[in-house]
Amino acid sequence: MAETLYDVIVLGSGPAGFSAAIYAVRSGRKTLLLTGVRWGGQLMLTTLVENYPGFPEGIQGPELMLNMRKQTERLGVEVVNVDFEKADLSQKPFIVTAEGKTYRGRSVIIATGADSIWLGVAGEMQLRGKGVSTCATCDAFFFRGKDVAVVGGGDSAMEESLFLANVAKSVTIIHRRDQFRASHAMQERVFKEKKIKVMWNKEVIAYLGAEKVTGVKLKDIKTGKETDFATDGVFVAIGHKPNSDRFKGIELDKKGYIVRKETVDDQGLLKFRSATSVPGVFVGGDVHDYRYKQAITAAAFGTMAALDADKWLMEEGETK
Ligand code: NAP
Numbered sequence: 001m002a003e004t005l006y007d008v009i010v011l012g013s014g015p016a017g018f019s020a021a022i023y024a025v026r027s028g029r030k031t032l033l034l035t036g037v038r039w040g041g042q043l044m045l046t047t048l049v050e051n052y053p054g055f056p057e058g059i060q061g062p063e064l065m066l067n068m069r070k071q072t073e074r075l076g077v078e079v080v081n082v083d084f085e086k087a088d089l090s091q092k093p094f095i096v097t098a099e100g101k102t103y104r105g106r107s108v109i110i111a112t113g114a115d116s117i118w119l120g121v122a123g124e125m126q127l128r129g130k131g132v133s134t135c136a137t138c139d140a141f142f143f144r145g146k147d148v149a150v151v152g153g154g155d156s157a158m159e160e161s162l163f164l165a166n167v168a169k170s171v172t173i174i175h176r177r178d179q180f181r182a183s184h185a186m187q188e189r190v191f192k193e194k195k196i197k198v199m200w201n202k203e204v205i206a207y208l209g210a211e212k213v214t215g216v217k218l219k220d221i222k223t224g225k226e227t228d229f230a231t232d233g234v235f236v237a238i239g240h241k242p243n244s245d246r247f248k249g250i251e252l253d254k255k256g257y258i259v260r261k262e263t264v265d266d267q268g269l270l271k272f273r274s275a276t277s278v279p280g281v282f283v284g285g286d287v288h289d290y291r292y293k294q295a296i297t298a299a300a301f302g303t304m305a306a307l308d309a310d311k312w313l314m315e316e317g318e319t320k
Pocket of ligand 1: 119151152153154155156157159176177180181182237238239240290291
């Protein structure tokens with residue numbers, strides 16, 4: 001029996017994936033969403049979300065994702081809880097294989113997200129959401145007037161530190177070398193901020209605390225000496241890994257993010273904001289966006305990808 005042919009296959013089930021699927025199905029497109037077995041993306045690992053508009057008291061991350069999923073299903077998207085193994089984008093229709101099944105799509109929206117890189121040291125798993133975070137924009141609010149630490153030396157670490165300095169009593173950047181990797185401009189802003197101190201040549205080797213984090217165990221890279229450092233919160237900012245390794249034949253940048261190929265019309269006006277190097281394949285969310293990384297921006301990027309896919313299908317003569 002021939003596999004069903006979908007107008008739009010959405011890969012990924014964070015805010016970008018669900019928003020893309022909602023807009024695609026409401027454009028009258030037959031839409032499939034492959035969620036991944038661990039569906040829901042990074043928000044499934046967070047607690048209270050207070051910066052997603054529409055929830056005056058905030059909402060728990062997993063509840064927000066469950067709501068998005070229910071809304072997507074109610075609108076008629078076929079939602080399948082599988083990890084796809086590969087997406088063959090070299091032929092049309094595009095072919096996605098998952099758990100022995102083949103799905104065919106006239107267009108594909110990639111919304112597979114990115115995962116924060118964690119330190120992977122003792123205590124980290126247990127203390128996530130209990131003072132240990134990878135998102136200052138999301139969690140800084142809980143550290144008003146407190147002492148926090150940021151781990152890392154790139155632009156993300158600088159940005160997180162500057163953001164935290166607006167609310168925290170003090171911010172200590174813990175970096176494993178004696179110079180930052182971050183851009184000169186960001187470093188300058190950090191060095192000018194009186195609330196921010198830097199601990200150079202220190203590696204975090206464990207977290208301290210049981211119910212909530214109370215500090216970190218540090219090792220000096222040069223001397224090997226170990227010390228305990230007390231803090232109310234730890235923000236790990238050592239980078240993200242985009243989930244892009246199962247796509248063959250699509251352009252990635254040197255860090256593995258999917259490259260957007262904006263296209264313009266005859267008059268030079270923006271046509272497809274979320275296009276990729278493969279016509280008919282669109283991208284939304286953290287798998288291409290290393291800059292904003294917010295649920296609300298991911299949802300907006302997913303929406304743009306669905307609107308672009310619909311317009312592209314129309315231009316290809318795929319009527320509804
Ligand atoms: P990044 O540039 O890869 O920097 C990661 C930092 O974390 C490095 O300083 C690295 O140390 C440190 N690190 C990595 N693994 C570690 C470990 N296991 N333990 C301790 N430290 C570790 O990542 P990023 O800062 O997330 O930036 C990613 C990209 O986004 C960059 O291109 C950046 O310019 C861009 N970005 C731009 C902005 C902006 O323009 N506003 C904001 C955020 C990000 P070493 O230096 O020793 O390797």
